[in-house]
Amino acid sequence: MKILVTGGAGFMGSHLCEKYVKEGHTVVCLDNFMNGDLGNVRALLNYSNFKLVNGDVRNFDMVEKLARDSDVIFHLAAQIHVDRSIIEPRMTYDINVFGTLNVLEAARIYDVKKTVLASSSEVYGPALTAPMKESHPLRAPHIYGASKIAQDRMAFAYINTYGMNVTITRPFNVFGPRQKDTGYGGAIGIFVRRALSGMPPIIYGDGKQTRDYTYIKDTVNMYDLLLKHDKPIREPINFGTGKEISILGLAKLIIRAAGKEGTLKPVFVDKRPGEVSRLIADASNGKKLLGWQPKYTLEQGLEEYVDWYKNYKSEEWAKPG
Ligand SMILES: NC(=O)c1ccc[n+]([C@@H]2O[C@H](COP(=O)([O-])OP(=O)(O)OC[C@H]3O[C@@H](n4cnc5c(N)ncnc54)[C@H](O)[C@@H]3O)[C@@H](O)[C@H]2O)c1
Structure with a gap:
């Protein structure tokens, strides 16, 4: 297969690139390095079936050229930072919405067999019910979330208008090696x-707020099941485990994984305005439609992440050019 991964030099995208390059597929990684890193894909440059394009999803000519030769597109490129979206709403919207429009339009023109979009659980906003089903209202109260709603709904419109094979995935919190710190x-x-540097975790509020974390290898496996699924999945699908952990519980697990039990204790500061108190997926569609089950416990994933992080510290994050 010829696979285009937008945002392929980022955290999640680089894991997808790595998997498919190593399986022998032709992989093109498109990234503008706004948040991605050459270090994430540097090892893949040794493979003849990998191509790195330093470019922008806002550039339709470029997206069109790359889509023409693709069987599959994983569209992950996005401005992902909520804080930055407050400072730069137009840039966030341009990338997340018009960038997505470019990908969908190019996929339509060139009849790309399958397009997979990384939307986000952030589209849901504060939970009215938990766990959250895909039918939960989309009520994100911030610019980033609004841009993800717009891209998600635009993809839905393309599916319904043109009958395209596009799947909208809504990952909850994903973690693992290559995630920025x-x-x-x-x-x-x-x-x-x-x-790891001997400083305590800082917790906003009482730490009772919960999240649903998936280890990156399980997320990649879910994307792979989706890719191999024979029938188009035209309704959005949650990518989460259906298990929640409090931020305080998470902080304690990390202190243990870092070997700092007994020396570090979480520090509590004021609650952040607008922070979602519970974020947990109803993960039944992933399990039912794709047969997905997470293989990693949170503890196992954290152990691998901490190990990776210790080595990563000695590596330089190289920038192209
Ligand atoms: N990591 C998570 O927990 C999570 C949860 C929900 C949804 N998502 C979604 O998954 C996708 C990947 O997230 P991630 O955590 O890997 O983030 P990331 O920032 O590591 O990856 C995004 C990549 O897109 C690139 N990019 C940004 N703007 C671009 C542009 N205009 N043109 C080309 N490339 C551009 C960045 O340089 C970066 O490498 C995003 O769409 C994000 O919204 C992630």
């Missing part, structure tokens, strides 16, 4: 970085 990243990356 900056202030913008998820709690896991930040907690691990702090714990």
